[in-house]
Amino acid sequence: MIQENQYFDGNVKSLGYATAEGKSTIGIINPGEYEFGTAQKEIMHIIEGSLSALLPDNQEWKVFNTGSNFEVPANSSFKVKTEIQAAYLCQYR
Numbered sequence: 222m223i224q225e226n227q228y229f230d231g232n233v234k235s236l237g238y239a240t241a242e243g244k245s246t247i248g249i250i251n252p253g254e255y256e257f258g259t260a261q262k263e264i265m266h267i268i269e270g271s272l273s274a275l276l277p278d279n280q281e282w283k284v285f286n287t288g289s290n291f292e293v294p295a296n297s298s299f300k301v302k303t304e305i306q307a308a309y310l311c312q313y314r
Contacts, residue, residue: 254302266290270307275300
């Protein structure tokens with residue numbers, strides 16, 4: 222089953238699905254800055270574009286380009302920002 226998700230007045234949209242490895246979402250982030258909370262570990266893969274992330278326990282933003290990824294621990298929050306649309310795959314583990 223495919224689940225549709227929409228956040229921040231439609232500026233972040235994703236489709237959620239499940240496989241034998243676990244749940245994932247694939248989506249698009251419009252230009253802007255957003256803060257997300259996590260219930261479980263998340264692995265964010267940047268499929269297209271570029272975004273900056275302010276990860277837990279960090280004080281500096283780090284840029285992630287197409288082909289890169291970052292991890293966020295469970296029960297935390299992180300911020301992302303982008304000046305162009307960015308596509309991502311988020312795996313929940």
